[in-house]
Amino acid sequence: MTQPSNTQRHQIIIVGGGAAGISVAASLLRRDQSLDIGIIEPSDRHFYQAAFTLVGAGCYAAEATVREEVGLIPSGVNWIRAAATRFDPDGNIVELDSGLSVEYEYLVVCPGLALNWEGIEGLPETIGKNNVSSNYLLEYARYTRSSLESLEGGRLLFTQPPMPIKCAGAPQKIMYLAANELERNNKLGNFDIEFHTATPALFGVADFVPPLMKYIERYGVSLNLQSNLVAIDGNQI
Ligand SMILES: Cc1cc2nc3c(=O)[nH]c(=O)nc-3n(C[C@H](O)[C@H](O)[C@H](O)COP(=O)(O)OP(=O)(O)OC[C@H]3O[C@@H](n4cnc5c(N)ncnc54)[C@H](O)[C@@H]3O)c2cc1C
Known part of the structure; x- marks a missing residue:
């Protein structure tokens, strides 16, 4: 035919x-x-x-x-x-x-995952400014860097939404890397770091939880399980 x-x-x-x-x-x-x-x-x-x-x-x-x-x-x-x-x-x-x-x-x-900023109320209005960032897009990963470089102290919130997400480890990886940089620069004491994850455990693979907990303790991170970010007002930060 x-x-x-x-x-x-x-x-x-x-x-x-x-x-x-x-x-x-x-x-x-x-x-x-x-x-x-x-x-x-x-x-x-x-x-x-x-x-x-x-x-x-x-x-x-x-x-x-x-x-x-x-x-x-x-x-x-x-x-x-x-x-x-x-x-x-x-x-x-x-x-x-x-x-x-x-x-x-x-x-x-295999068209990948589409990012859904609208899934969190207020996020589209504030992402990329007011020290609100996400590494899931290159443009904002650059902003993460400039934000981390500019901060001298305060409350640092790292959040992980429920699945499906592009990388299950990414929210924690940037937290540990940021905390390590602050530690090396003798600034860690100026910050309160919190990790909020929608998941019931720190990581989905149980064997990885104990070694990760060592870093949670080392950096004094407040760990909040089953805590899901639903709305954000960047102007209040
Ligand atoms: C911040 C971050 C950290 C990560 N860290 C790690 C890590 O440490 N280790 C690890 O293994 N993985 C990591 N990942 C995950 C890894 O990058 C993804 O698993 C991988 O990129 C997925 O590949 P993919 O081809 O499925 O999707 P993508 O790489 O997203 O590619 C999908 C492609 O499909 C195209 N497309 C979309 N819609 C259509 C359409 N309608 N028609 C035709 N084409 C379309 C897009 O243009 C794109 O090129 C990370 C991801 C992020 C964002």
């Missing part, structure tokens, strides 16, 4: 060219070079998100987390530069925002 001209076809279609999509494509090609793979990815930039925590902590250059997507798509894979807008699993078709469609034999879906 002749395909309509606005439909491409690939044996394997991967939606999302982030860490997962690129890894899947590379791994499949390593097993079988003859595979016909297309990656649907709208962005020309790839972010090494795991290092955003380190950007906030001042241990990693922000620019080093950004790479050109074109240099990361494995050779032989067709990059379809568009966003998937609709799945038709019965017809084995993905529709794109470009108006085109792609037909596949196998589909791998």
Whole structure:
């Protein structure tokens, strides 16, 4: 059957060219070079998100987390530069925002997680100012750094929302790194540090809790389990 001209076809279609999509494509090609793979990815930039925590902590250059997507798509894979807008699993078709469609034999879906700032009342209005930050976006990871550098004392709140989140360890990692920096600069005593997590335990894997508790104690962190941030007024800070 002749395909309509606005439909491409690939044996394997991967939606999302982030860490997962690129890894899947590379791994499949390593097993079988003859595979016909297309990656649907709208962005020309790839972010090494795991290092955003380190950007906030001042241990990693922000620019080093950004790479050109074109240099990361494995050779032989067709990059379809568009966003998937609709799945038709019965017809084995993905529709794109470009108006085109792609037909596949196998589909791998890995578009990552979308950030939901609106999930916390008042957060969209204050994030990126008033010393309110989040390392889940590079722009704000830079702001975390400048905030931490400017503070001389006070109350530092680190919060972790319920799952799903991009990285379960990120809220604690920046807290320990920030506290360590304050300790090295003899400023730790000027701060009251609190950790509020929506989870019932400090970490989901029980074996990791005792070593993490040593750092909670070392930095004098007030630990608040099942405590979930629901609203924020940045102007009151
Ligand atoms: C602050 C922070 C710290 C982290 N620390 C660690 C760590 O220490 N260790 C660790 O293992 N992990 C860590 N992670 C998690 C890790 O970065 C993610 O697990 C990983 O990036 C997920 O890869 P992904 O490809 O699933 O999603 P992403 O990397 O988010 O990529 C998704 C891709 O899909 C694309 N996309 C979105 N919608 C569409 C659409 N409709 N059509 C087509 N494409 C679309 C996006 O443009 C993006 O390129 C951290 C994450 C953050 C934010």
